[in-house]
Amino acid sequence: MATPIYIPPWMVACAWMVAIVCLMWRHAVGQAPFGGAEPVLNLLFDKWRLGPLRLINLFALIVLVLQYERALKSIPPLPPLETLGRASLQVFVAHLALALLLLVWLGEVKDTRPWHVDAAILGASLLALYFVAVVVNEFERRSAATRQRLRERSASLLRAGAQRSRAAIRRSRPH
16 A cells, blocks of 8 residues: 655645635636636636646645545445546547537527526436446447457467377377
């Protein structure tokens, strides 16, 4: 078992502060934290250019995960999340396709759209992504079983071929 990493209490407190402020700010203000009037300041939180404020938030979250690693490991596993995690790349790609299709079909978020429509879209999207994960995991399980059977068959054929070769060599030797 790995030795836990010591993180000074002041660093944990700062990480909590940064994480909470960033979370509240993100959900209160939205995608453009400084509004549309200040595009230069928005670059500080830019995802694609790894803005410095985004990196500070990332490092704060890393500190918190390292600090509470043991407690996080004690959380009981959640099978639906494990299913999604085992197929995370495929689920991510399906999410991108689904998000783009929904943007084309429904357009961007509007305040005039009722909240229950957005809730239904979210629920249906999560179900669709879970379905993708289940299908991918089942495919992986079946292909792993097929690969195992092929390995076993190949090994038995190699053993049989080796036995025939040894027998042929014994027969060809003069007595």
